[in-house]
Amino acid sequence: MRVFVAGGTGHSGSYIIPELLATGHEVTALARSDTAAAALSALGTKVRLGDLQDLDGLKEAAADADGVIHVAHRQDLLLSGGMDAVAAAEVPIMLAYGEALAGTGKPLVAAGSIGSPGNLGRPATEDDPALAVGNEHSGTLRARNVVETAVVGLAERGVRASVVRLANIAYSTTDGSGFLVQLIALAKEKGFVGYPGDGTNLWNAVHVRDSASLFRLALEKGPAGRYWHAVGDGGIPLRAIAEAIGSRLGLPVVSVPVDELVLPGYFGFLANIVTQTYPASNLITRRTLGWEPIQPSLLADLDNGHYFSAG
Numbered sequence: 001m002r003v004f005v006a007g008g009t010g011h012s013g014s015y016i017i018p019e020l021l022a023t024g025h026e027v028t029a030l031a032r033s034d035t036a037a038a039a040l041s042a043l044g045t046k047v048r049l050g051d052l053q054d055l056d057g058l059k060e061a062a063a064d065a066d067g068v069i070h071v072a073h074r075q076d077l078l079l080s081g082g083m084d085a086v087a088a089a090e091v092p093i094m095l096a097y098g099e100a101l102a103g104t105g106k107p108l109v110a111a112g113s114i115g116s117p118g119n120l121g122r123p124a125t126e127d128d129p130a131l132a133v134g135n136e137h138s139g140t141l142r143a144r145n146v147v148e149t150a151v152v153g154l155a156e157r158g159v160r161a162s163v164v165r166l167a168n169i170a171y172s173t174t175d176g177s178g179f180l181v182q183l184i185a186l187a188k189e190k191g192f193v194g195y196p197g198d199g200t201n202l203w204n205a206v207h208v209r210d211s212a213s214l215f216r217l218a219l220e221k222g223p224a225g226r227y228w229h230a231v232g233d234g235g236i237p238l239r240a241i242a243e244a245i246g247s248r249l250g251l252p253v254v255s256v257p258v259d260e261l262v263l264p265g266y267f268g269f270l271a272n273i274v275t276q277t278y279p280a281s282n283l284i285t286r287r288t289l290g291w292e293p294i295q296p297s298l299l300a301d302l303d304n305g306h307y308f309s310a311g
């Protein structure tokens with residue numbers, strides 16, 4: 001396929017592009033700077049200069065392609081407008097792709113979040129829809145659910161649209177700013193590795209090389225209107241992650257009381273998510289698309305040390 005990729009220089013995108021090229025696809029990638037254009041050309045893609053704010057340009061790029069993968073986001077809006085602004089900017093982009101692809105049956109695969117179905121008291125599955133968003137969810141991760149709903153809704157307009165829900169922790173040797181990087185930085189700063197309460201709440205993780213193969217499979221053969229779970233490890237106690245970090249850094253691993261002052265005192269802006277539990281299944285994704293995560297597990301990857309090489 002001739003695939004248009006937005007976000008090809010990002011953490012996920014920089015693994016998706018080699019995956020697509022290695023499996024015989026041709027890629028045109030969006031670049032908003034000369035640096036991005038050079039990085040993308042070096043990977044072997046054609047480059048389309050442009051910005052996420054140019055909806056007509058995105059429409060044209062989608063219309064010219066056999067399919068679209070979207071893993072870009074307006075992270076620059078986070079400081080001024082929070083998650084609401086990032087999500088609000090993404091919906092018109094999805095609708096623009098939708099206009100270009102309506103009635104064609106061509107695929108659009110966009111990134112979503114594993115937490116979007118909320119806390120169900122059991123592992124979330126691919127059949128659990130993203131929860132609705134109201135004013136009361138302003139400023140929370142849930143605000144981003146409008147993007148998933150918009151993408152899946154395009155199935156009714158003849159787009160083979162689907163959402164790859166990325167695990168909370170997307171890890172790799174090139175992870176520069178993800179959750180692990182932040183936990184490690186906090187531990188170094190505080191002199192101990194904190195975990196909330198008893199640390200039994202569950203997080204999930206995926207190696208971005210595995211999530212890249214899932215984006216490709218969804219593009220190639222994913223039915224319309226579906227959610228896929230890019231989850232390798234479906235439920236890792238946060239305490240186990242803290243212990244793995246502590247053992248590598250040689251720092252004590254300490255429970256941080258779940259208290260409205262103490263918790264933010266250690267975790268800062270992460271305080272409102274570290275107590276959450278996000279167990280998730282990947283069974284439907286594996287059965288439907290034949291996806292198998294094959295990269296080292298999160299704890300094995302932490303043990304191999306590359307996250308700690310900066311000293």
Ligand SMILES: NC(=O)c1ccc[n+]([C@@H]2O[C@H](COP(=O)([O-])OP(=O)(O)OC[C@H]3O[C@@H](n4cnc5c(N)ncnc54)[C@H](OP(=O)(O)O)[C@@H]3O)[C@@H](O)[C@H]2O)c1
Pocket residue numbers: 006007008009010011012013030031032033036050051052053071072073074075076111112113114166167168169170178
């Ligand atoms: N665990 C996770 O990481 C996780 C979990 C849930 C959901 N997600 C979602 O997955 C998606 C991909 O995440 P990621 O970590 O791979 O992202 P990332 O590393 O932050 O990369 C973002 C990409 O968006 C591009 N971009 C940003 N603003 C742009 C603009 N105005 N015009 C054109 N391109 C622009 C960046 O290009 P430049 O190189 O030019 O900056 C970069 O390629 C995001 O939507 C994110 O919300 C991630």
